[in-house]
Amino acid sequence: MNALFWISLLTLAYAFAGYPLLVAILGRRRRSVPSGGELPSISVLLSVYNEERVIAAKIRNFLELDYPQDRIELLVVSDGSDDATEALVAQYASPQVRLLRQPSRGGKTRAINRAAREAAWDILVFTDANSMFRPDSMRKLIAPFALEDVGLVGGRSVYADKDGRETPGGLYRRYEEWIKEGESGLFSIVGADGAIYALRKELFEPLRPEYINDFLHPIQVVLRGKRAISEPSATVIEAGEESGGAELRRQTRIMAQSWLLCLRFSGDLLQAGRFGFLWQLVSHKILRWLTLPLLAVLGASAIAGAGSGVLQALVLFGLAALAVSAWAGFRGRGGISHAAWMFFILHWAAMLGLFRLAQGERFVTWNPRGN
Numbered sequence: 001m002n003a004l005f006w007i008s009l010l011t012l013a014y015a016f017a018g019y020p021l022l023v024a025i026l027g028r029r030r031r032s033v034p035s036g037g038e039l040p041s042i043s044v045l046l047s048v049y050n051e052e053r054v055i056a057a058k059i060r061n062f063l064e065l066d067y068p069q070d071r072i073e074l075l076v077v078s079d080g081s082d083d084a085t086e087a088l089v090a091q092y093a094s095p096q097v098r099l100l101r102q103p104s105r106g107g108k109t110r111a112i113n114r115a116a117r118e119a120a121w122d123i124l125v126f127t128d129a130n131s132m133f134r135p136d137s138m139r140k141l142i143a144p145f146a147l148e149d150v151g152l153v154g155g156r157s158v159y160a161d162k163d164g165r166e167t168p169g170g171l172y173r174r175y176e177e178w179i180k181e182g183e184s185g186l187f188s189i190v191g192a193d194g195a196i197y198a199l200r201k202e203l204f205e206p207l208r209p210e211y212i213n214d215f216l217h218p219i220q221v222v223l224r225g226k227r228a229i230s231e232p233s234a235t236v237i238e239a240g241e242e243s244g245g246a247e248l249r250r251q252t253r254i255m256a257q258s259w260l261l262c263l264r265f266s267g268d269l270l271q272a273g274r275f276g277f278l279w280q281l282v283s284h285k286i287l288r289w290l291t292l293p294l295l296a297v298l299g300a301s302a303i304a305g306a307g308s309g310v311l312q313a314l315v316l317f318g319l320a321a322l323a324v325s326a327w328a329g330f331r332g333r334g335g336i337s338h339a340a341w342m343f344f345i346l347h348w349a350a351m352l353g354l355f356r357l358a359q360g361e362r363f364v365t366w367n368p369r370g371n
Contacts, residue, residue: 005301008294009315015287020179023280027185040145041071042138042198043119044127047111048076051129052084058129059092066135067142069096075115080105112213113206124199126213131157131195131236141198141234151203151226152217154180154189155196155234172339179284180230187276188228190284191215196236200226212257219265222277248345248352255289255353256361262286289350295319 044062048055055076062074077100078086089099100114116124123142127133137155144153156177180189194214203224207213218228262281269278302315322340329341 008298019283023182027182040123041121042123043121044074044125045115046076047108048129049079050081050083054130056088061132065138067138077111077115079111107209109207109209116204124201128195131238133236137234151200151221152228153198154192154230156232157195157238177232184229188222189230190281215258251349252352255350256357259354259357291347
């Protein structure tokens with residue numbers, strides 16, 4: 001029991017504090033991006049399914065971007081939408097806004113494959129219908145491509161409530177961005193924000209329907225000898241998180257797809273000699289996905305009397321405080337309680353996703369938030 005106590009405690013400490021501090025120190029040097037030069041041409045890819053609530057606002061947001069209009073296009077792929085989405089997009093049809101219809105649902109990845117195939121320009125930008133760019137975010141997102149070894153640039157989502165204030169979930173997102181900044185200066189980020197990231201078109205490879213693009217693309221970029229980096233000043237605004245049940249279902253789908261990719265591509269990374277990136281993948285993702293089992297082992301071993309008296313008491317107090325706070329968040333309390341509840345949901349989804357993957361389930365289609 002004593003060994004289990006220390007293994008679980010040190011693993012959790014490394015995953016949530018040791019690794020972030022390590023990459024922050026080792027990756028603190030970042031090369032400056034050359035200023036000036038001609039802006040690259042970009043194709044924004046948007047896969048939608050029944051997004052009539054937000055699609056008009058999304059297109060207006062695109063048209064208001066601070067970017068030369070002759071160097072940017074928006075491809076909207078309707079994945080079998082049966083509401084007013086396609087009619088709303090058609091109202092904006094122009095050389096700059098193109099509607100691509102898929103009569104039957106095939107999933108987001110299939111839609112992205114089609115959009116990438118028909119994209120006219122050199123840089124592909126991936127986004128979501130409910131993610132609104134700040135006017136200067138596109139320029140900031142594209143700027144790092146002036147560095148030849150950069151293959152992917154990830155931006156940052158900001159969750160806001162109805163009054164425009166950042167929600168408590170933003171605290172965790174800022175923590176994640178701090179880690180990504182260190183990873184950017186070291187090897188590469190191990191996951192992009194699906195609401196805002198850009199990829200060189202020459203690096204795009206058609207994806208299998210069950211693959212999640214924002215997690216796979218950094219892996220593919222590294223395997224092709226390029227870097228995936230974070231640009232936190234490039235931001236999009238999103239509505240606040242969904243209710244616990246809806247968020248759990250969404251995160252379970254994401255986690256099942258993420259586990260699949262880790263199991264599928266870890267061997268490729270090892271064979272290609274990308275040891276540094278593989279270390280980051282294990283430290284940043286896999287160890288964190290195992291948080292709830294590690295917490296369970298830690299709590300059980302502490303109750304059994306493992307560890308010193310003071311440390312044992314601190315561990316049990318911390319676990320009890322986390323559980324009480326998560327319960328309060330489940331009951332509708334805000335602030336830290338809500339953040340604790342979302343922390344539980346995210347890591348419970350990691351276990352559910354692995355379980356459903358082991359059962360042979362594969363996720364292909366999705367529903368937009370709010371549906």
